[in-house]
Amino acid sequence: MLDPVGGAAIGNAVHTCYIMSANINKDLVRERDKCNFDIQELIHIIDGGREKTLMRKKVEDLVLSIEDLKDEIPEDYLSHKEKFENAVRKGCKLFDVYLQLNDNNLQKADRSPSNTYRIHEGVLKQVNPFLLHFGLFVPTIANQANSEQQAKWLKKSSKMIGTYSQTELGHGTFLRGLETTATFDPETDEFILNSPTLTSYKFWPGGLGHISNATVVMAQLHINGKSHGTHLFLAQIRDFDTHEPLPGIKVGEIGPKLGFNTANNGFLGFNNYRIPRTNMLMKNAQVLRDGTYIKSKNDKLTYGSMLLIRVHILTDVAYELARAVTIGVRYSAVRHQSVLKEGEPEPQVLDYVTQQHKLFISIASSHAFRILGQWMWKTYTKVMAEIGDGNMDQLPELHALSCCLKAVSSYDSVQCVERCRLACGGHGYLLSSNLPGVYGIVAATVTYEGEYTVLLLQTARYLLKAWNGAINGKTLPPSIAFLSDYMNQKSRTWIDSPEAIIEGFKAVVAGKIKTAFDSIQSHVSKGRDFEDAWNLSSVQLTAASEAYARFLICEVFWSETKNMTNVSRNVAVVLLQLAELYLVYWALEKSGDLLMYSTISKKNIDNIQSRYEELLGLIRPNAVGLVDAFDIRDEILCSTLGSYDGRVYERLMEEAAKSPLNKDKVNVSFHKYVKPLMIKHKL
C-alpha cells in the first residue's frame, strides 16, 4: 500500500523483463518476430503512461532484489499453518522494506487504479495477511473517525495492526440483520460489545485470525434500550505486547479456502467486552457523554469506500485475467498437438481456431475491464467531488453503475480464467501452472464486496425506477437516456458494424427492462404484493441488469478505444480488433436477445459469426505480443506454463522435483502401510 517514491535511479528499468537470452523457446521467438506493433507502447498504455511503467518496474526491481522474500519449498506443498507462517514472514519483510523507504507514511495518497504494487501477488502468491490493515482498517479510520480519533489512531506508534469486522457467521449482505451489539453504559462512559448468538460471531475478516490486535467492528448501537442501527467501533482485541487475546474476546481463524489461504480470515466473539465511548467512529453520527445520540447528516456518506473498492475490482480482475491469458497464450504457442494435415509436423495448439476462441476473448476482456476501470475511476472522482460540494444527485447512478459492472466483470473473469485453464489441458490443472491460483483469487471477487445477484438486483431497481419515470415523461440521467428512445421499440435498420451491436444492446436493455416491468405489473394485477411480484420476476430483473452492464462495457470499450489519441497506427489497429472481438463475441453469445429485441436478422448473425472467425485470424499473429504487452514478470505470473522464455516442460519437471515427497526414493507409507498389507494377504 505504501508508495516507495525516491531511491535508486530508474532510467533503464523498462526493459528488464525482456530477457535477451538464447534460452528462449523457438516458437516464442518466432511469435515475437511476427508481432507487428510496438509492445513497449502498449505496455505504457496499459500502465497508464510511461511514468507509471517506470514506477511499477522500480517497485518490482526493488522487491525482487530481496533474497529473503523467496521460498525454499513452493508454498503449495506446505500445510495450512506453514503457509500462514510463511506469509507472515514475507509480509513483515515487505512491511519493513516499505517502512524504511517511506518513513511514517502509512497511507497511500493516490488511490487511482494502478498495477504498481501487483508484485505482492508474486511474492505472497495469494494475499498479504496485512492486506486489510492498509486496505480497510486505515481507510475506514481516515474516512469515518473524527479528527482527534484519526490523530490518535493513525499515528505510527499506535501499535495497532487492524482489520475491519462487519460480516458475521449468519449475516453478510443484509447489514440491518447484524447481531453484534454495542450497548452504551452511561455509568462508565463505555460501550459493552456482545455477540449474543452463535450467528453473531464476526466471521471472514482478513487478518482477524492471528494477525490483528485491533479491529473496526460494525455493531448495533443501543442506548437506554433504544436501538440506533449499525455503527462502527474500534476495539482492541489482543494485547499489544504479548499478542494474547484480551479477556472477553474469542478469536481465531476460520480454516482453509478455495483461495486467499494466507489472508488469515478470522472469527471474533465478544463477551461483555468494554470499550470507551470515544471508540465509536464519530465523524458522522455521534454519542455524547450523556447518551445523546446525534444522527449522521447523511447515511449515504458511508458509501464511499465500498464504491471505491468496487471500482478497483474492475482493474483487479483485468489484471488477473491478463495473468491467466498470458499463461494460456504462451503455453499454446509452445505446445504442439495432433496433425492438421497428414504428413506435416504437429502444429502449435494456438493455430487451432477453437483454441483462439478459448483464449482471445480473455485478452479482449482484460482490456475492456481495464478501460472500464479507468472510466469508472473518472466517474467516481467526479461524483465524489460533487458530493464534497453537497450535490448528491449523481450518487444513485454511480451506485447502479458500480453494482452491475462489478458483478459482470467479476463473473466474466471467472469464466475466462476457467477457459484459459481448460485451454491448457491437463497441465492447467497443476497448481504450478498457477491457473488454479488465479482462479481462486478471481472466484472470490464474485462474492465479496457485494454478491453477484444482490448487486444485479440493486442496479435493476435503479433501472426499473428509471423506466417507470420514463413512462411518466421524466427526463432520465444521461447514461440511460436511451431508454426513452426505445420505449416504443423504435425500429432501427441494422447495418453490420460494431455500432449496430451497441445499438442492438441498447434495444436489448430496453426490451429486458420492459419485459421485467410488465412481468411485475402482471403479477401485481393478479393480486400479488409488489415485493412478491419483484421476487417472481427477479430472474428477468437480473438479466436486464446484466444486459445493461454488457451494453455499458461494449459502448465504453469501443468508444474509448476509437477515440484514443497519441497512439501509433498498429497499436490502434490491434486494440480496435480486440474491442470489436469483444462486441462480436457477445453479440453471438446474446444472439437470442438481439433476435428478440433488436432488428438484427438471421443473415446478420451469420455475418457476425464470419466476422468473429476473421477477427480471430487477424489477432492470431499478434497473440503472443499482446500478452507480452501485459508485461507481467515471471515472478508475478508464478507459472510453469506461462513464463517469458517458454521453458514449459523443463519448469514442470523442475517444480515436480521440489516436491518434498520426491526427496525420498521410498515414502515411509510403503513400509508403514503397504508392505504389512501385502504380507498379511500374501499379495
Added chain:
Amino acid sequence: MLDPVGGAAIGNAVHTCYIMSANINKDLVRERDKCNFDIQELIHIIDGGREKTLMRKKVEDLVLSIEDLKDEIPEDYLSHKEKFENAVRKGCKLFDVYLQLNDNNLQKADRSPSNTYRIHEGVLKQVNPFLLHFGLFVPTIANQANSEQQAKWLKKSSKMIGTYSQTELGHGTFLRGLETTATFDPETDEFILNSPTLTSYKFWPGGLGHISNATVVMAQLHINGKSHGTHLFLAQIRDFDTHEPLPGIKVGEIGPKLGFNTANNGFLGFNNYRIPRTNMLMKNAQVLRDGTYIKSKNDKLTYGSMLLIRVHILTDVAYELARAVTIGVRYSAVRHQSVLKEGEPEPQVLDYVTQQHKLFISIASSHAFRILGQWMWKTYTKVMAEIGDGNMDQLPELHALSCCLKAVSSYDSVQCVERCRLACGGHGYLLSSNLPGVYGIVAATVTYEGEYTVLLLQTARYLLKAWNGAINGKTLPPSIAFLSDYMNQKSRTWIDSPEAIIEGFKAVVAGKIKTAFDSIQSHVSKGRDFEDAWNLSSVQLTAASEAYARFLICEVFWSETKNMTNVSRNVAVVLLQLAELYLVYWALEKSGDLLMYSTISKKNIDNIQSRYEELLGLIRPNAVGLVDAFDIRDEILCSTLGSYDGRVYERLMEEAAKSPLNKDKVNVSFHKYVKPLMIKHKL
C-alpha cells in the same frame, strides 16, 4: 472396486441416514414435512432398485464402522506430503477390509454404473491412490493381455501394484505423437524401453509417483529399425520388496493440483530399461521370438475401455452434482437473509427465485446425466455384444455419442457445481463446505479421458459425414435419422410443449450442421484445403456437436421419464417437473439458436420464460425432499453447509476449531516476525 457380497444382515439398513434426532434444524424439519412425494421410492429409483440401495447402505455401514478410517485433523489442513501418507493409510485399510470380504476376488465383475462404492469419496475425500490399479491396470491386463499373461499377472501373489502410463509430458490427446520407445532386441528376446526426450517422460498417471511398483506402458514399437506404432507393455518399475525404483527407472510425483491431490499422479522416465518380449500385451497384436510382427485384427478393439470410462463419467458427474446441490439446497433452506417484505423476518434464501434459478437446474441435470448414463450403459452393452458377434456397425455411432455426451455432461457439471458454490455465498468458498472439493473433482472430468473440444470435434466429424451422406441420399443411423427430415428445413408449427422444445433442438442440430457444412464448403470453394476449412469452421463444428448432445439429453431425459413404469403418481410428477425444467432452462439458454433455426416465435419464448418461473415455484416445496432423495450420507457429503441435520453454523465453528493454527493463542510468527518489526520501527 471389490464387491463385498455376503456378511452382515442388511434388513433395516435402509433408514440409517435418517437421524431421527431432535437436533435437526427447524427449517429443514418444516421443509421435509412439506415434501409431497415418497423420498424412499425416489432413493430406490436413483440407486437402480431397492436391492441396490440395500447393497449401497451395507457398504456404507461397513466402511463407516471402521474407526481407523477417520481423520484426526481434517485433511485440508495437512501438507501435500501428509495428505498422501494419510491417503495411503486409509487406502490400505480399505484394501484390507475388502480383501478380507472377497478372498482372492480382485476384480469387479459387474461394471454397470452404480453408487455402491461412493463411500470411498467420503473416506478418502478425493481419490484413492490405488484407484488406477483397480480402475485401469487390472482391466487393461484383462482386456489386452493374452490368457497366459493374464494367468500370471492377475493372480493375487503377483506382487504388482500397477498403473497405466500413457500420457507424456508433451503428449496427451494425440497418441501417435507419443515418444516413449520399445525397441526389440532379438539377441536377448527383450524390449528396450527408452524416454528419448524430456517431453517423452510419462506424466500424470495416477498412483505412479510412489504407489505403483509396476505399470502398463504405451510406447512406440520398433523392430529392426521399423516402426509399428504404439503398443502396450508391462514394466516393473520398483523392487517388490524394498520398493526402490529399479535401475534405468526415474520416477516421482508431479506435485499438487486443483483436486485429486491424493491420487499420487507421477512421472516416469526409462533409460535403456529392459523387459522380456513376453511383457508386451499380446491379446491382439504380437511380436514373435524372431521379431515377426503380427498385426491386430482390428485396431478398434482397444476402444472398449475408453468408451466404458466415458459412459461411467455421466454417472460420476451426476453423483458429484447431487453432492453439490444437496449442499446448496440444504444450506439455502437454513440460511436466512434480507427482507422480502418490510416488517417480516428474514426469509430462507431458498425463497428467492434467483436462488432457485441457481440451484434447481443442478437437481434436474443430475437426474438427466444419471438417466443418460443408464441409457448409454444399455447402448454400450448392446453394441459390445454385437461386436463380440463380429458386427462393428454400431461402433461409430456409439463412439460419437460417448464423445459429445461426456464432453457436455462434464462441462455442464462444472458450471452447475460453481453455481451451487456461488449460491452459498462466502461460506461456499470455505473448503469445509466441500464445494471447492467437488469442483476440483468435476473440473478434472472435462479434461481427462478425452478433452472437451477434441471430443466435440470427434462427434462433429461423425455428424458432418452423416450430413454429407444424407445429401447424397444415404440412410442415416436411427439416432440421427431426423437430420434427413430437416435437410430442407421443413417448417413445423410450434405448439408450446416439452416436445416442441425437443423438436426445436432437432432443427437446431440440423441448422448448425448445415451452417458448419456450408462454411467448410465455402472455404474450400475459395481454394482452401479441406483441413484448413475444417479448422476455420471448428467453432461452429463444436457448437453443432454440443447442440446434438443437448438434443440427446433432452430427448432421452424426457422420454425415459415420461415412460417410467411402476412409479407412484407424486414421484412421477416431480420427475417430470425436473425433466421439463431441464428442457425449458436450455430452451431459454439457447433461445438464439431456436430463433435462428426453429419455428419458435418471440411470444413462445416469453411463454417459456413464464413456464420456467412457474416450474421453479412448483419444485420449491419439494426441493429439500429432492436432495434428501440423493441419499448422500454426511460422511460422503463432507460438508459443513450440507449435512442432513442442518447444523450449519455449529459445524462451521467446529471445523474452524480444528485448525492447528487455532491450537495456540499466539502463533509463533508473532514473536518471530511481527514483534521484531514493531520494535525496529517503533510501531
